[in-house]
Amino acid sequence: MTELILATKNLDKIIEIKSVLDNLNFKVLTFRDFENFPETKEDKKTLEGNAEKKAREIWKKFQIPALADDTGLFVDALDGAPGVFSSRFAGENVTYKQNREKLLRLMKNIPLQKRDAIFRTIIVFISQSGEKFSVKGECKGYIGFEEKGKNGFGYDKIFYVKNLDKTFAELTITEKNKISHRGIALKNINKILKKFNKNF
Ligand code: IMP
Secondary structure: OOEEEOOOOOHHHHHHHHHHHHHHHHEEOOOOOOOOOOOOOOOOHHHHHHHHHHHHHHHHHHHOOOOEEEEEEHHHHHHOOOOOHHOOOOOOOOOHHHHHHHHHHHHHOOHHOOOOEEEEEEEEEEOOOOOOOEEEEEEEEEEOOOOOOOOOOOHHHEEEEOOOOEHHEEEEHHHHHHOOHHHHHHHHHHHHEEEEEOOO
């Protein structure tokens, strides 16, 4: 079976990505399958730069095709912040909750019609030979005034999906994957991955 490593230590992402890749017949490996799995510093200015850095580092180290995503939440009223800094919006080594609280605090006085935001994911796949493929996925929505829902991770409890008027945290993982930035990017990368799977 063709092997593929997910270049992330984020278990929440691994669950979402695996649930979409499952039907592709890859042997999906994660950091749990390796002892010395590197932690890539996300110091690039773009999602694409960070995603490529993560995937390429893993590919170089293990010589196995690698897949990485980098995601950002871009809020109109904050000129696109937290964007590429979404994971460390409230500082280094903060919790998801601290990031959400900072965002809600900054947006306390912003009316509903000005709370538009977009989640953007770039997925980079590095093939066995080192060739790079990248795809994008986006999901439009708006930031709520307080947390709602129990599922998901990161900003899910405060991100309302446009036209659905529910937060990501109110959706099941299957519902979220159908419409989310990462779900759409994964569908796009699926088409590319099929070409690399010897079983197809
Ligand atoms: P990363 O740099 O791709 O790991 O993602 C940056 C940050 O965005 C994460 O630490 C999460 O807080 C947030 N994030 C990424 N994906 C999602 C998602 O699907 N829902 C909510 N928040 C997310």
